[in-house]
Amino acid sequence: MAVTDEVQLQVKNIYMAFGGVQxxxxxxLEVKKGEIFSIIGPNGxxxxxxxxCINGLxxxxxxxxxxxxxxxxxxxxxxxxxxxxxxTFQKIELFKGTSVLDNIRLGRHIHLKSGxxxxxxxxxxxxxxxxxxxxxxxxxxxxxxxxxxxxxxxxGMLPYGLQKRVELARALALNPKVILLDEPLAxxxxxxxxxxxxxxxxxxxxxxxxxxxxxxxxxxxxxxxxSHRVMALNFGEKIAEGTPTEIQKNPxxxxxxxxxxxxxxxxxx
Amino acid sequence: MSHVWLxxxxxxxxxxxxxxxxxxxxxKGKMIFLLAIIFIVFxxxxxxxxxxVANMVGYxxxxxxxxxxxxxxxxxxxxxxxxxIAVGAYTxxxxxxxxxxxxxxxxxxxxxxxxxxxxxxxxxxxxxxxGLPSAKVKGFYLILTTMAAQFITVDFILTQYIxxxxxxxxxxxxxxxxxxxxxxxIDSEIKTYFLMAILLTLCVVIVANLLRSKVxxxxxxxxxxxxxxxxxxxxxxxxxxxNFFVAGFIAGLAGAFWVSNTAALSPEHFPWFWSxxxxxxILIGGVGSIHGVIFGSIFMVLAMELIQLAVISLxxxxxxxxxxxxxxxxxxFGLIICAFLIFQPRxxxxxxxxxxxxxxxxxxxx
Numbered sequence: 001m002a003v004t005d006e007v008q009l010q011v012k013n014i015y016m017a018f019g020g021v022q023x024x025x026x027x028x029l030e031v032k033k034g035e036i037f038s039i040i041g042p043n044g045x046x047x048x049x050x051x052x053c054i055n056g057l058x059x060x061x062x063x064x065x066x067x068x069x070x071x072x073x074x075x076x077x078x079x080x081x082x083x084x085x086x087x088t089f090q091k092i093e094l095f096k097g098t099s100v101l102d103n104i105r106l107g108r109h110i111h112l113k114s115g116x117x118x119x120x121x122x123x124x125x126x127x128x129x130x131x132x133x134x135x136x137x138x139x140x141x142x143x144x145x146x147x148x149x150x151x152x153x154x155x156g157m158l159p160y161g162l163q164k165r166v167e168l169a170r171a172l173a174l175n176p177k178v179i180l181l182d183e184p185l186a187x188x189x190x191x192x193x194x195x196x197x198x199x200x201x202x203x204x205x206x207x208x209x210x211x212x213x214x215x216x217x218x219x220x221x222x223x224x225x226x227s228h229r230v231m232a233l234n235f236g237e238k239i240a241e242g243t244p245t246e247i248q249k250n251p252x253x254x255x256x257x258x259x260x261x262x263x264x265x266x267x268x269x
Numbered sequence: 270m271s272h273v274w275l276x277x278x279x280x281x282x283x284x285x286x287x288x289x290x291x292x293x294x295x296x297k298g299k300m301i302f303l304l305a306i307i308f309i310v311f312x313x314x315x316x317x318x319x320x321x322v323a324n325m326v327g328y329x330x331x332x333x334x335x336x337x338x339x340x341x342x343x344x345x346x347x348x349x350x351x352x353x354i355a356v357g358a359y360t361x362x363x364x365x366x367x368x369x370x371x372x373x374x375x376x377x378x379x380x381x382x383x384x385x386x387x388x389x390x391x392x393x394x395x396x397x398x399x400g401l402p403s404a405k406v407k408g409f410y411l412i413l414t415t416m417a418a419q420f421i422t423v424d425f426i427l428t429q430y431i432x433x434x435x436x437x438x439x440x441x442x443x444x445x446x447x448x449x450x451x452x453x454x455i456d457s458e459i460k461t462y463f464l465m466a467i468l469l470t471l472c473v474v475i476v477a478n479l480l481r482s483k484v485x486x487x488x489x490x491x492x493x494x495x496x497x498x499x500x501x502x503x504x505x506x507x508x509x510x511x512n513f514f515v516a517g518f519i520a521g522l523a524g525a526f527w528v529s530n531t532a533a534l535s536p537e538h539f540p541w542f543w544s545x546x547x548x549x550x551i552l553i554g555g556v557g558s559i560h561g562v563i564f565g566s567i568f569m570v571l572a573m574e575l576i577q578l579a580v581i582s583l584x585x586x587x588x589x590x591x592x593x594x595x596x597x598x599x600x601x602f603g604l605i606i607c608a609f610l611i612f613q614p615r616x617x618x619x620x621x622x623x624x625x626x627x628x629x630x631x632x633x634x635x
């Protein structure tokens with residue numbers, strides 16, 4: 001999908017502190033509809049905290065977050081999920097005891113209508129609804145992410161790479177407008193990284209999905225290849241934003257990752 | 270539960286088949302056989318004493334089903350479930366005794382069935398009230414708030430105030446003929462047995478259905494990973510309270526059923542130990558499994574009956590044992606729990622699953 005100029009997600013001057021640690025300092029960013037926006041930075045830079053703020057798990061002390069023009073800073077995480085923000089986690093946060101299919105079904109939660117009484121009877125409406133959503137899951141998600149062979153497996157028993165994929169499937173099942181991907185490539189081997197990068201591109205570009213992606217990742221090769229724009233954080237501060245080529249040349253980013261020339265001498269003495 | 274073992278050559282072609290309950294002819298046959306045993310064979314063959322045992326199993330299972338929903342499916346640890354059973358029992362009894370039923374309802378035997386449902390709803394709401402702290406506290410701390418439910422409800426409100434209603438003294442007793450469903454007066458053990466079997470079957474069906482629809486999946490999500498559940502759009506507080514409601518509702522049904530079995534009621538029927546006992550039942554049966562509730566109830570009730578039998582037969586030799594039966598019961602309960610936690614931490618239902626799997630492939634186990 002072509003990147004539009006419409007700002008879909010906007011973060012305005014947010015501050016987040018944990019006790020004496022200033023995790024985010026005056027961070028602003030604008031994610032345009034249809035783009036892959038990457039956030040990079042060394043460990044402890046505040047990337048995950050930023051995602052948690054957007055997602056609603058943390059509430060920043062100052063600043064606002066806007067989604068499609070509406071302020072969402074005060075909304076609870078489940079409301080933000082309902083309006084179309086979905087995410088995956090750095091450390092896999094799947095429901096380990098249940099099957100892959102049930103995990104993905106849980107991603108459909110906000111689209112299901114059946115309540116306590118119709119659910120307990122499980123005739124007519126609920127049964128029909130379950131079939132419809134099963135159809136959706138099979139055709140749209142399981143097929144896209146190539147996890148047909150594990151749909152009945154218990155998630156906790158699966159290898160790490162597949163668990164990451166199931167987590168993406170679950171986040172995708174919400175049919176989100178923006179998907180926040182927190183290190184989707186961490187701990188994967190080369191082949192799995194390539195697969196995952198392909199899936200991210202699919203989600204972003206395919207006519208059916210056209211989902212805006214906010215990507216937090218350490219794998220610079222992939223980040224620079226697939227992102228439209230990149231933002232770099234260091235110690236809670238935004239140090240650069242721009243296209244991948246701009247970021248690669250940015251002296252601040254190089255400094256943050258490699259340190260000053262003098263530092264190198266000091267450490268190598 | 271998720272994946273049903275299919276025999277060679279049997280494939281699902283529709284999602285409806287894959288979502289079905291009884292997915293193979295064998296399972297269907299087994300379940301019909303089981304229902305036939307419960308509703309036809311047992312009533313024809315059992316005698317008085319065994320009906321009593323079966324009713325006790327059913328009562329325990331109904332209570333433990335609520336505990337299973339809370340602990341096993343939503344991770345809300347509760348130690349006050351007897352309070353909600355008590356609320357159900359008292360609601361039902363008071364409705365029968367005090368409510369000015371029009372003659373029509375009495376004649377048609379509608380008073381008791383209606384009181385069962387109202388008992389469920391009141392107990393559910395009462396349970397929600399004590400579930401409110403679960404919005405903020407988790408795990409260990411929730412044990413304390415649910416224990417508060419036990420002591421506030423049974424030891425304070427029921428003993429001090431509710432029991433005084435009508436000036437009957439501490440214990441209520443229901444006159445013969447008041448517990449009537451339609452044309453049937455529930456006055457014999459076989460009728461109580463049928464009531465129990467129907468209630469338990471309905472509750473198991475309801476819970477099993479919930480667990481394969483939106484609500485139950487949300488509960489399991491909250492149990493396994495509440496942060497992830499929240500980011501998927503699940504309103505955690507709402508679903509926790511819903512969980513408390515359903516658990517309380519089933520507890521209320523259990524209480525209202527128990528009234529028909531004893532025809533008398535006093536706060537001493539619902540001690541804190543009974544709450545603990547129900548938790549023990551699901552630990553033994555298997556946490557997070559409906560089978561576990563049934564297996565655990567059968568196991569515990571039969572074990573206690575066996576001990577009672579042993580104590581009575583040894584009574585001539587050691588009269589001391591008869592005096593200390595309660596202590597023996599409690600220590601055996603403790604020992605059984607310890608043994609299960611060490612040797613079979615996933616309960617009888619896991620062993621059952623293993624046996625089933627073994628026979629699915631038997632005699633060629635590869």
